[in-house]
Amino acid sequence: MYRYDEFDQQLIDERVAEFRDQVRRRLSGELTEDEFKLLRLLNGVYLQLHAYMLRIAIPYGTLSSEQLRMLAHVARRYDKNYGHFTTRQNIQFNWIKLEEIPDTIADLAGAHLHAMQTSGNSIRNITTDHWAGVAPDEIEDPRIWAEILRQWSTLHPEFTFLPRKFKIAITAAKHDRAAVKIHDIGLRLYRNGAGEVGFEVMVGGGLGRTPFVGKTIRPFLPKRDFLSYLEAILRVYNQFGRRDNIYKARIKILVHEIGAESFAKEVEAEWQSIKDGALALDPAVVEEIKSRFRYPVYESLVDEPAELKAALKAEPRFKAWFNNSVSRHKRPGYAIVTLSLKPAGAPPGDCTAEQMDAIADLADRYSGSEIRVGHDQNLVLPHVRQRDLAALWRALDAIGLATPNVGLVSDIIACPGLDYCALANARSIPVAQELTKRFRDLGLAADLGYLHINISGCINACGHHHVGDIGILGVEKNGEEYYQLSLGGRADEHAELGALLGPAMPYAEVADSVEDVVAAYLELRERPAELFAETVKRIGLEPFKERVYAAR
Amino acid sequence: MRLVKGGRVVEDRFVRVLDEAPVPDGVPVIVPAARLLADAAELVRREAPTGVLWPNDRRIAELAPHLDRLALVALVFPHFKDGRAYSQARQLRERYCFGGELRATGHVLRDQFLFMQRAGFDCFEVKKDADAEAFIEATRRFSVFYQPTADGRTVALRARLARAIAPRRERAPAR
């Protein structure tokens, strides 16, 4: 947990006052809708199909129980009693009234939460590994660096009116759980041959209409140069990124058009002129930020305590959940617990106010009052004593948050789609709901193993369909909802874009087709441990194509 | 349009010279970029101050050799969502140490004043009268800043280090 100091608090309070004034000027007609649109977007306010939506940042995916209770309060007081966790460590409220937004964000500011730059052509919420600080395979806590970036990017006087939105993600672990290669800037913290810790800098990754995997423009960046180098990248992008065509305005297009090498050269030239200036990071400054992060006081415990062993023996449902949803913690005797927000038949990532309150209570009791939000739209309790796991499971099971499908076929990532989103071609949520019903058999899901389905309602790819094992994209054909399937994508350190399977199909055929694909995989994989993406890579699309299209 | 400088609405003493028009003697002028580059030798001989209107898609490096003879650089915001001139302004102030008047022109609205000021602008051609009058209020809206620029404002990171010596004040954290 990062705790705000008086500067951080003062700034968000002042931002609330500014936005209150902007809303007032809009309501009084001083601001045109066109002018106001940009201002509201800089504060996470979208106009959706039926109402305004407010998107709140959950910086680096970390929430205190107090903050989660505040989100529950917002759901109850200003919305229809629920919120929707997104793929970028944000939460969205879909039914907010414009006049009430100033009060909403004032309430949030009281809990150190804000909606600044969760939309608009600005630097968005910095995301990272949802296991940051507790993962056994990380070299240091990436959230320190994410917080440094949060501050640097907040109300940046130069980069608030970029050609397009700008997303940055950081990982510090061997296994990339932050999908850094599909971000405008991806940062990987690692130790180089000389034993120093620094960053690999990747640029130009992204999904959407023209998906790209990010390219490394600097294999090793010392920590001291972290901010100055990023400032140089943004300055090059701000000046030369395309502004004539919204679909070509992301940094990936600039990098693609001029080539990663000349892009890196431009950055280098800019960087040389600023690297020894005010942005050079003093270790004392980093220490200052680090000192504001709070960690639980861990007890000295042992792995696999007797309580856990006994419960695993006694309770097969607990065992199934344990095998699926509990992960290794860097401290002995502790565990990381993932809470599935994907029960059969429900919209992925939705959480009611009551559930939020209940999770906050459980976090107080079992997880050092801390909760994490992952890009897979699930929640995490990061510091659970292994001896408490059985009790925690019973409590979660009682409120419908113990579906043991984390990372499995029914753990579907989906964007809001046509149910909410003004840009959508097709619905996403009902497709996800139908699929979670088809794959509700947890035995089958466990047998299938790690397999992700990602659904986007349009080419903007908020559901990350390019990097799903099975990607589903809503398109429009003669005014009807059609869907394209793509196979073999992944977002981790082996990031790969999925390949299009064949012609689009109507809504009614999607679930059947996905079942066909899954059945083909079960038959064709070499061994149970061969991942879906690996099978696709080995045998190609043809065998899947035959199954799906021969029948229709 | 109103011109704001030093926080106040002022008269514009500069005259804009269009592409082909002759440059009047004895009055401060703003000439287009192409004109500056073409007639640089002639323009230096003028007695009165010369400024240039520099478009947002031309590199500042091209303008750099002329800066010490210029009294003013006007940068352009064709629409307020087009933020290229912020980068140009910072380069002018921070890399090339331009000390003359840096003017924001085009779609200049109240909600950008502070960003502009922080980037180095000190003069603003403001579209709406009400915005011009609200200049002081708009630029005092924030008292905390995270990014170091050449505007002289204290940045939080530095302020924290200074505080490290003094006793720590802290708001109640969200537990």
Ligand code: SF4
């Ligand atoms: S992918 Fe398209 S439909 Fe889905 S949320 Fe994004 S913009 Fe809306």
